[in-house]
Amino acid sequence: MTAFLLKRLLIGLATLLVASMVVFGVMEVLPGDPALLMLGMNASPDALESLRQQMGLNDPVVIRYVHWIGGLAIGDFGRSYTYSSPVIELIGERAAVSLPLAIMSLVLSTVIAIPVGLYSASRRGRLSDTLAMGTAQVGVAIPNFWFALLLIYVFAVWLRLVPAGGFPGWGAGIWPGIKSLILPAVALALPQAAILARVTRSALLEVLGEDYIRTARAKGMPRSAVLWRHALRNAMIPVLTILGLQFAFLLAGTIIIENVFYLPGLGRLIFQAITQRDLIVVEGVVMLLVATVVVVNLLVDLAYALVDPRLRVRT
Amino acid sequence: MKTWSSILAAAAIALASSTAVYAARTDIVLGLPLEPPHLDPTAGAAAAIDEVGYANIFEGLTRIGSKGEVLPDLAESWTISEDGKVYTFKLHTGVKFHDGSEFNADDVKFSLDRARAENSTNAQKALFAQIDTVEVVDPATVKVTLKQPQGAFLYNMGWGDAVIVAPESAETNKDKPVGTGPFKFVNWAKGSSITIEKNADYWGEPVYLDKAEFRIIPDAAAAVPALLSGDVQAFANVGLGDALAQVESDPRFKVVIGSTEGETILSTNNKKPPFDNLKVRQAIAHALNREEIIKGASSGLGTPIGSHFSPGNAAYVDLTGTYPHDIAKAKALMKEAGLENGFKATLKMPPPAYARDGGQIIASQLKEIGIELELIPVEWADWLKQVFTDKDYDLTIISHVEPNDIGIYARKDYYFQYDNPAFDKVMAELDVTADEAKRNELYGQAQKILADDAVNGFLFQLPKIGVWDAKIEGMWENTPTPAFDLTKVKWVD
Numbered sequence: 001m002t003a004f005l006l007k008r009l010l011i012g013l014a015t016l017l018v019a020s021m022v023v024f025g026v027m028e029v030l031p032g033d034p035a036l037l038m039l040g041m042n043a044s045p046d047a048l049e050s051l052r053q054q055m056g057l058n059d060p061v062v063i064r065y066v067h068w069i070g071g072l073a074i075g076d077f078g079r080s081y082t083y084s085s086p087v088i089e090l091i092g093e094r095a096a097v098s099l100p101l102a103i104m105s106l107v108l109s110t111v112i113a114i115p116v117g118l119y120s121a122s123r124r125g126r127l128s129d130t131l132a133m134g135t136a137q138v139g140v141a142i143p144n145f146w147f148a149l150l151l152i153y154v155f156a157v158w159l160r161l162v163p164a165g166g167f168p169g170w171g172a173g174i175w176p177g178i179k180s181l182i183l184p185a186v187a188l189a190l191p192q193a194a195i196l197a198r199v200t201r202s203a204l205l206e207v208l209g210e211d212y213i214r215t216a217r218a219k220g221m222p223r224s225a226v227l228w229r230h231a232l233r234n235a236m237i238p239v240l241t242i243l244g245l246q247f248a249f250l251l252a253g254t255i256i257i258e259n260v261f262y263l264p265g266l267g268r269l270i271f272q273a274i275t276q277r278d279l280i281v282v283e284g285v286v287m288l289l290v291a292t293v294v295v296v297n298l299l300v301d302l303a304y305a306l307v308d309p310r311l312r313v314r315t
Numbered sequence: 316m317k318t319w320s321s322i323l324a325a326a327a328i329a330l331a332s333s334t335a336v337y338a339a340r341t342d343i344v345l346g347l348p349l350e351p352p353h354l355d356p357t358a359g360a361a362a363a364i365d366e367v368g369y370a371n372i373f374e375g376l377t378r379i380g381s382k383g384e385v386l387p388d389l390a391e392s393w394t395i396s397e398d399g400k401v402y403t404f405k406l407h408t409g410v411k412f413h414d415g416s417e418f419n420a421d422d423v424k425f426s427l428d429r430a431r432a433e434n435s436t437n438a439q440k441a442l443f444a445q446i447d448t449v450e451v452v453d454p455a456t457v458k459v460t461l462k463q464p465q466g467a468f469l470y471n472m473g474w475g476d477a478v479i480v481a482p483e484s485a486e487t488n489k490d491k492p493v494g495t496g497p498f499k500f501v502n503w504a505k506g507s508s509i510t511i512e513k514n515a516d517y518w519g520e521p522v523y524l525d526k527a528e529f530r531i532i533p534d535a536a537a538a539v540p541a542l543l544s545g546d547v548q549a550f551a552n553v554g555l556g557d558a559l560a561q562v563e564s565d566p567r568f569k570v571v572i573g574s575t576e577g578e579t580i581l582s583t584n585n586k587k588p589p590f591d592n593l594k595v596r597q598a599i600a601h602a603l604n605r606e607e608i609i610k611g612a613s614s615g616l617g618t619p620i621g622s623h624f625s626p627g628n629a630a631y632v633d634l635t636g637t638y639p640h641d642i643a644k645a646k647a648l649m650k651e652a653g654l655e656n657g658f659k660a661t662l663k664m665p666p667p668a669y670a671r672d673g674g675q676i677i678a679s680q681l682k683e684i685g686i687e688l689e690l691i692p693v694e695w696a697d698w699l700k701q702v703f704t705d706k707d708y709d710l711t712i713i714s715h716v717e718p719n720d721i722g723i724y725a726r727k728d729y730y731f732q733y734d735n736p737a738f739d740k741v742m743a744e745l746d747v748t749a750d751e752a753k754r755n756e757l758y759g760q761a762q763k764i765l766a767d768d769a770v771n772g773f774l775f776q777l778p779k780i781g782v783w784d785a786k787i788e789g790m791w792e793n794t795p796t797p798a799f800d801l802t803k804v805k806w807v808d
Contacts, residue, residue, distance in 0.1 A: 040360020
């Protein structure tokens with residue numbers, strides 16, 4: 001187990017290093033001058049030059065890369081060009097929205113999807129299965145921004161139960177914070193739940209066709225016990241894989257939902273930073289996301305080992 | 316008896332609380348489509364910086380009013396020497412910065428010297444280029460000497476980029492702006508909202524609002540439900556697209572279509588063949604149908620323009636008839652230029668909807684006279700690099716939003732690549748003329764030269780679409796300078 005962990009950690013570190021070079025390189029070749037973007041079309045050339053000097057944009061690429069990566073190693077993400085505050089602070093503020101939102105949607109989608117998948121698999125081919133999977137199909141097909149707007153019009157404009165958007169900050173209290181994240185979490189969770197339910201169902205069906213299930217049934221085990229104890233556990237691997245991917249997406253791939261609900265999340269931070277050519281912020285956020293994906297994958301691998309003892313032995 | 320008194324007490328309480336309910340609101344939440352990168356108007360060009368800070372947090376020697384007029388601000392009055400070179404400003408006394416420090420002539424000297432210093436990062440450094448010296452006469456008097464008379468000097472000092480800052484707070488204004496204005500900065504939750512509150516120690520007329528929050532709402536689809544749910548009560552300027560009709564028909568809201576300083580033009584590379592040929596540019600001008608473009612690119616709300624000048628300005632001359640829409644004439648001009656078989660060119664389109672939509676319409680209009688346009692969508696940063704800096708383009712569509720910016724046509728290195736000594740002469744004369752009537756006449760001449768030369772395709776003035784609660788008064792109808800001035804905003808019943 002320790003060897004397994006060590007190996008995974010090393011692979012993770014290597015991934016981070018490669019990612020850092022790719023991110024830095026891409027931002028380097030991207031056309032656009034951050035100084036010109038800040039000072040606009042009427043800026044005088046010497047004002048531009050002063051700003052470039054201040055931002056350290058005139059140093060050679062390698063120097064800047066080493067400077068940056070060295071900073072990262074000791075936890076210094078640098079300062080944003082545009083916001084003129086430390087990148088780590090910006091990320092912290094945004095993660096305070098994105099992380100709870102991602103967790104809320106993930107929990108919500110799991111709570112909905114697993115039972116639906118189980119139910120459908122156990123009633124394969126019956127009307128209720130067709131209905132459940134038909135609904136899931138619609139859930140996959142619905143664009144989430146459209147669904148989000150629908151939620152806003154019903155629950156914020158019409159019923160006025162929750163705000164139409166925005167985030168008051170955790171300083172305003174736990175409940176107002178959670179309240180403003182409910183609709184976005186639902187809007188994000190439902191399409192995810194639809195996918196997850198379908199994956200759960202098909203994974204279960206595959207397992208249910210295995211010989212050991214027939215054996216278990218043949219020795220007189222009740223249907224539900226077979227489903228919960230044998231089938232679900234073995235069907236967890238594809239489900240966990242999807243969950244891991246979904247969490248990474250939910251952290252930063254939610255720019256559209258963040259825009260519809262005007263939430264200050266990581267997705268919007270990175271989008272804004274790219275359009276403003278705030279390179280240092282883009283690089284910092286991307287590195288953090290890469291790190292998150294690496295960690296989540298590691299956790300998923302560990303979870304595989306938990307549900308499937310064979311994987312523990314193999315590594 | 317006891318019952319009676321408690322009933323009376325209850326009634327009194329009910330009365331008191333109901334009057335409290337009916338007292339006018341003193342808070343407002345404004346939607347802000349673009350978040351400012353920082354909050355220091357003296358260190359960035361983004362309009363959103365001025366939208367939050369101008370007149371609300373920061374003040375200058377002069378200010379620009381809602382109709383584009385120059386008004387006294389921190390300078391109570393001024394005198395101008397005979398030769399037009401020396402401006403002596405008499406400052407208001409008893410003015411304090413929000414951090415409690417005293418405002419006086421030293422701050423004015425500091426601010427102006429800082430803006431024009433060699434290592435200054437002021438986005439509009441040209442505003443200060445004519446200043447020779449700034450002297451403190453006494454704490455309430457400042458003498459500014461110019462290198463040569465400058466007609467627009469008082470107007471220039473009213474720009475957001477020329478606001479007065481204190482030496483103690485100048486470096487931290489980006490994050491924590493400290494000015495002399497009627498509102499104090501409270502908090503900026505990045506990506507979410509910026510809050511300001513009434514400055515109790517304000518030197519001038521107090522504002523009506525106690526608190527204002529700018530909530531950042533970048534998506535037009537989110538703007539409508541935000542208004543409908545009452546979360547946001549006003550948008551000073553918002554592109555709602557098709558949803559505008561929905562809001563317009565709702566009696567709870569007021570929709571005000573005003574004008575901005577944004578001349579939307581088909582910028583043309585005047586040095587690149589065949590656009591260096593006046594006949595080709597004239598042919599393009601004849602081929603453009605402004606009405607169609609306005610309908611498609613600005614929901615029919617823009618005002619047609621015939622030169623690079625805002626129709627809201629007193630010096631505006633209507634030149635939209637210089638080259639009327641006339642395909643036959645356009646084709647004839649193409650033939651005179653030896654291009655009767657047409658040619659191929661590119662049109663680079665930055666992200667705003669007016670550019671992307673307008674580009675398609677213009678491409679189909681120019682096709683009628685044989686010009687095949689390849690439409691290239693570019694990101695904003697790319698546009699600045701390729702078009703604006705490297706001048707690597709044929710045609711592009713862009714709104715020039717800086718106020719009163721006709722002077723850019725005299726800049727040789729500007730991306731239009733336009734060069735006409737006659738125009739430069741008018742600009743030079745304008746620079747040394749202070750008389751209002753004479754200035755307007757010169758502005759007229761300048762507009763005429765640009766229109767005749769068909770430097771660019773002059774399309775329309777970008778509209779300002781203001782939407783706010785019908786009970787709100789005092790919002791600006793037009794945008795003579797980038798600002799969401801809240802100093803006169805109040806709720807009425």
